[in-house]
Amino acid sequence: MSPFFRQMVAVSGVVLYMIGTGANIAYPGVLLQQLRLPDSAMHLTPEHESWIASILGLALISGILVAPFSLQKLGRKLTNQLSTLPAMGGWALLVAAKGPAALLASRSLQGFAMGLQAAAAPVTIAEYSSPKYRGAFLATIAFSFASGMLVAHIFGTLLYWRTAAVACGSFYVVSLILISIPPETPPYLASKGKNNECRKSFRWFRGDDEDSEKELEVLLNSQKKKLTPKVAQFTFYRQMVTKPEFYKPTVIMMFMFVLFQISGMTVVPSYTVPMMEDVSGGTIEAYTSMLMVDVVRFITAVIACVVVNKLRRRTVLFLGIVISVVSLLTAALLLYLRDLGYIPEGYKWTPVVPTLFYIFGKTLGILPIPWAIAGEIFPLAYRSIGSGISGMFLSIMFFVVVKTAPTSFRQIGINGTFCVYGICIAICGIFLYFLLPETKGKTLYEIECHFRGEKEKDVCERDMMLELQKVEEG
Template identity: 95%
Template sequence: MSEATEKGKQKMSPFFRQLVAVSGVVLYMIGTGANIAYPGVLLQQLRLPDSVMHLTPEHESWIASILGLALISGILVAPFSLQKLGRKLTNQLSTLPAMGGWALLVASKGPAAILASRSLQGFAMGLQAAAAPVTIAEYSSPKYRGAFLATIAFSFATGMLVAHIFGTLLYWRTAAVACGSFYFFSLILISISPETPPYLAAKGKNNECRKSFRWFRGNDENSQKELEVLLNSQKKKLTPKVAKFTFYRQMITKPEFYKPTVIMMFMFVLFQISGMTVVPSYTVPMMEDVSGGTIEAYTSMLMVDVVRFVTAIIACVVVNKLKRRTVLFLGIIISVISLLTAALLLYLRDFGYIAEEYKWTPVVPTLCYIFGKTLGILPIPWAIAGEIFPLAYRSIGSGISGMFLSVMFFVVVKTAPTSFRQIGINGTFCVYGISIAICGVFLFFLLPETKGKTLYEIECHFRGEIEKEVCERDMMLELRKVEEG
């Protein structure tokens, strides 16, 4: 079949095909955002006098934080699933416990059932936290990869906004049905998309890889070159199997594995310590304290959601236009300054240095903090997670770094109510601001720039200068073969 004939058979552009495939992941990440934010409205409704069930403060903290513990189980399964079952099947299977969790939540009659439902959701989130950045990166061409990976941040923000809107307008059981429906539509889109080309190449399924790659990227000259480099780079790695202990021992000594892993540990610690999952779970009480009661609770919650949603849209553009490091450190600087400013204003208000009519002023830097963390701290860790690990170790690396994400999720969310009580919102903001700054300093020295590079070029970077030169030379030789062939 000629190239022109094959092009003619493609009714959709490569960009649109990539968009369709990525949208399946985006929809279940919207569900993740809803999972995180839903306690913010669920707990408010269950505190009402006529509620069908009544919860203790301990119940409430566990309902908000148990996702973090359940995430660990999903993260532990994810490397095996991604490696053995593939990206597509892992994504498909991950939607099932999520839908089951929402269904159990709808039918729940007590705290135990709610905790069980949240555990199912958390397990699904663990699988998806590892699978989403890897899948999107492998679906995307370098030209669009930054924007597509930034849709993870957009998905989080959208899910949080949707959960809070549904929870404000609807009874909590009805809102749960609406939130859970995103996983159903996600399953449909995932099912109609092919397996990712890098996974097929890693398994030696070259014919299937070519077919999948051309489905996503078309058959132009640049795509053909990238395909041949991908296939040839994997041929060299299809060596006889070694014992698992030997494989893992060799793996942890390789800079292309341990350097990205350390970077992603700091990335996900930064992600959680910035209050990324605390704020959606405790938006109402947090904003009541910040505003000094001058703004109605649900109004302040929707203010935060709208700022986060609009900023996430901006981030999709910014991440694709600017360098990853620029966006990340811009978000870190804005977040740190805003948090410390908000904390200072809250301290001044508590000591009576701010007049009664200006009690609301800490709201302004708090919204700036939401803007800063959504612009840089929310999208960049997920963008880097999808790019930074070499194909051979991508599943394992995503699982290990995801473990830090899940442990920090539980620790930060579970301790937030105690932190608010013991040192106040102002003290908590100080802790978050200082922690963000510390993580930022480490990442400033550790994180390389990945924008515009192929996944193979990023892998070469971490191998060191000598290995990098060998990689570049091999890549040039492969490209020359393609041009001559």
């Protein structure tokens, strides 16, 4: 097998459980719709419905808290394997659920698994991938989200909700099999001083050509300098938080994940049907509008896999932000005009157009780039902890945004909610414009050097050249 194919096999296991994550987020959109039917075997209150959609965010916190320690102590591979187990248990419990309590428990298990995977996925993919393919592979996270949402809505449209849950849960079974095939990631093995295992793993992923061997030696030698005697945990954390290569990426990822959630990334899949009914003014059948949104999201996610690998990260992100903000504010304006009677009856559907452009914009830039950056931006020594801290913001914002969405829809309407989202996206975009560096085409070591400052960067580059010279001299 070629190195690219081996990297693709390794990444595919992560892709499949991220498809499951997309299904977890979107599943309430069809579950709650079926449970509202008069002949449903289970009836829920509006409060039950909002908790079923939003409890993933609270459960994510528990997974995020465990993830840094699991990634550091157990490694990337075992963490990924273990994360599939509560996810499968959650779907199994959902299939057997007889009341709201069981539904909430099943969603909590799914959320815990998602917390582990949210921290593990970008780190694992980045460490599996060569710089040449890293952007495309990290963009598959966005593709996975979109695919999972589409799959959950299709299954929920065609199948009874329990049968749909079985189909969605099956992705984790296949994921566990694929995750077990590749070895542990080379950077993790190097960080633990397991040089022989690191060499075998690196060559499994990258082959043994001259460029790969040089990169391998740079990785090993850069970690030898960091394998210093252990210090007290308090001292380690005190030193860590003062280092720019830790706190700068952490602040950037906080803004990234706030942007990710405040853009409605998880709200739209959970409440697609009622949202699109309001946006279309009842002119488009509910499930048809839901599938329209899913198809646009899926096609855009496929495009994003190519675009993220071809264009600069900043270009893609800010293009998505601009499209999203303009589309949300345009949709809100059209909804206001329709409510005031300025749009004729035959054109009540016009807000659907900017809404679909909004789905396009956020899926093109706001969905893939945070995950791509999350896999690249943290130095190896702090990658697990940094991913956990930034993931905490992801989970908290997930809960807050999804839990408050029904109230927001009732109190200020879809148009007011769109305005709030558009303004918040613009604010996050302004901060990121000044904070976010370009990472495309750089090795993980070069990105780490960037955050240490220009002087430190020169030292890093000099060290890299010396290591390469040693390799060339034999």
